[in-house]
Amino acid sequence: MRLNDASLLRQQASIGGHWRDALDGAVLTVHNPATGDRIGSVPACGALETKDALAAAQAAQPAWAELPAKGRTFILRRLAALMHEHIDDLALLMTSEQGKPLAESRGEIAYSASFIEWFADEARRVYGETIPSTQVDRRIHAIRQPVGVTAAITPWNFPMAMLARKAGPALAAGCAMVVKPASQTPFSALAFAELAARAGVPSGLLSVVTGSATRIAGEMTSSPIVRKLSFTGSTDIGRLLMRQSADTIKKLSLELGGNAPFIVFDDADIDAAVEGAMVSKYRNTGQTCVCANRIYVQRSVLEEFTRKLVERVGQLKVGDGTHDGVTQGPLIDDKAVAKTEEHIADALAKGGTLLAGGKRHALGGRFFEPTVIDNASDDMLVAREETFGPLAPIFAFDTEDEVVSRANDTEFGLAAYFYSRDLGRALRVAERLEAGMVGVNTGLISTAEAPFGGIKQSGLGREGSRHGLDDYLELKYICLAGL
Numbered sequence: 001m002r003l004n005d006a007s008l009l010r011q012q013a014s015i016g017g018h019w020r021d022a023l024d025g026a027v028l029t030v031h032n033p034a035t036g037d038r039i040g041s042v043p044a045c046g047a048l049e050t051k052d053a054l055a056a057a058q059a060a061q062p063a064w065a066e067l068p069a070k071g072r073t074f075i076l077r078r079l080a081a082l083m084h085e086h087i088d089d090l091a092l093l094m095t096s097e098q099g100k101p102l103a104e105s106r107g108e109i110a111y112s113a114s115f116i117e118w119f120a121d122e123a124r125r126v127y128g129e130t131i132p133s134t135q136v137d138r139r140i141h142a143i144r145q146p147v148g149v150t151a152a153i154t155p156w157n158f159p160m161a162m163l164a165r166k167a168g169p170a171l172a173a174g175c176a177m178v179v180k181p182a183s184q185t186p187f188s189a190l191a192f193a194e195l196a197a198r199a200g201v202p203s204g205l206l207s208v209v210t211g212s213a214t215r216i217a218g219e220m221t222s223s224p225i226v227r228k229l230s231f232t233g234s235t236d237i238g239r240l241l242m243r244q245s246a247d248t249i250k251k252l253s254l255e256l257g258g259n260a261p262f263i264v265f266d267d268a269d270i271d272a273a274v275e276g277a278m279v280s281k282y283r284n285t286g287q288t289c290v291c292a293n294r295i296y297v298q299r300s301v302l303e304e305f306t307r308k309l310v311e312r313v314g315q316l317k318v319g320d321g322t323h324d325g326v327t328q329g330p331l332i333d334d335k336a337v338a339k340t341e342e343h344i345a346d347a348l349a350k351g352g353t354l355l356a357g358g359k360r361h362a363l364g365g366r367f368f369e370p371t372v373i374d375n376a377s378d379d380m381l382v383a384r385e386e387t388f389g390p391l392a393p394i395f396a397f398d399t400e401d402e403v404v405s406r407a408n409d410t411e412f413g414l415a416a417y418f419y420s421r422d423l424g425r426a427l428r429v430a431e432r433l434e435a436g437m438v439g440v441n442t443g444l445i446s447t448a449e450a451p452f453g454g455i456k457q458s459g460l461g462r463e464g465s466r467h468g469l470d471d472y473l474e475l476k477y478i479c480l481a482g483l
């Protein structure tokens, strides 16, 4: 991997302001999912290294919280500027470890920087309240203060954005943070730590500890030093972390799995709906928590929509994300390939009709053909489980009430999308869909200004927007009496 700034490829953990190996010298090897080649290695840290990181965070956080907000704003803005300045290197690191096309990696770096920029400004809006007292000798105040030391566990699918969406508000609020990145994609997080140090984030305030998820998270969830944990990943692991955090009553932010319905009504702009389905389904090769997982099409427009979708899917180019024109990278690992194959086989066994793709790509490895299946039915695995792969199942429906009921028939509630040009329907359906986020006439809704998060078993809390800062703040009531 040829970087302009070779020092952005860090193969040590960032612990308490120092680049360190694991205490026992153990390492994890990181491979390129497109080629299988070894990219490098990172320390296989555990509980002891995490304890060191938490101790350093606890020592550094008070001074950071006492810094006037404008000081935090200045440093965060400088961090965002450095991310943009090094976008080429950061994108190459990301594509090499995660597989997404370079254009998507560049987009993710800009998206990540937008969270840092957003929270750089929000840092100066941590307002308090003065509440009219009912007693003349008393005054009631409420102030917001940083929760203290926080921890984050981030996924492989957006290795920089999910970190920025957590570290941005944490640092803006005056907190410290210890991060465990996914073992498949540690280099983006380590490069972030390097740029944060260059931007002036004080030593020890932000640590990135690579290695054993269970041992690192075991320390994060059991240590009383950690006052808040933020996690993005599967619902199963989110549930586990919630249990592990109960003994110390931690604040939790959980961005978990999804099963997004994508609904096309008969009054939709079909061409727009096709483009929306393409970006919602095939972005990051279908490996996003807000992907369209089920595509419902009203029967009278089913033939037109399906024909046009298949035509557009045929234009996707599968390959190594560093190669020109590639729009679909590999899946992250063999488990992901197997899950996509399982969902396809199940759908075909239950009456689905294969219209495009359907199997591993001729390139071999973890490359997979973008797939479309028609005649999908609610008894299929793909109707109930998050595929997290390039599979678009098309379900026919007849009425608005029917499709809203079917769309809501899931334990998940992260994102939902629909296309309609009827204003009454748009308001009715947006309000009835059980999801934390609803896209109307768009398949791409994620932005730093908006509250991102789910309901039901898709998680707790919101990231981004002005609400994203609240999770890193405590509200303190001050009663001034005897006046």
Ligand SMILES: NC(=O)C1=CN([C@@H]2O[C@H](COP(=O)(O)OP(=O)(O)OC[C@H]3O[C@@H](n4cnc5c(N)ncnc54)[C@H](O)[C@@H]3O)[C@@H](O)[C@H]2O)C=CC1
Residues within 6 Å of the ligand: 153, 154, 155, 156, 157, 180, 181, 182, 183, 213, 214, 217, 232, 233, 234, 235, 237, 238, 240, 241, 255, 256, 257, 258, 288, 289, 386, 387, 388
């Ligand atoms: N909401 C989202 O954006 C994401 C959802 N997922 C869902 O999860 C499924 C499985 O993907 P995975 O990579 O296996 O997700 P995962 O939930 O296992 O991994 C996410 C993060 O959790 C960590 N982790 C794993 N086991 C842990 C444990 N016992 N204690 C503490 N941390 C642990 C991982 O190292 C990684 O950093 C996907 O197919 C998808 O359905 C996965 C990634 C992101």
Ligand SMILES: O=C(O)[C@H](O)CS(=O)(=O)O
Residues within 6 Å of the ligand: 157, 158, 161, 162, 232, 287, 288, 289, 290, 446
């Ligand atoms: O975890 C994810 O899949 C991301 O949150 C998706 S997005 O923020 O890039 O839309």
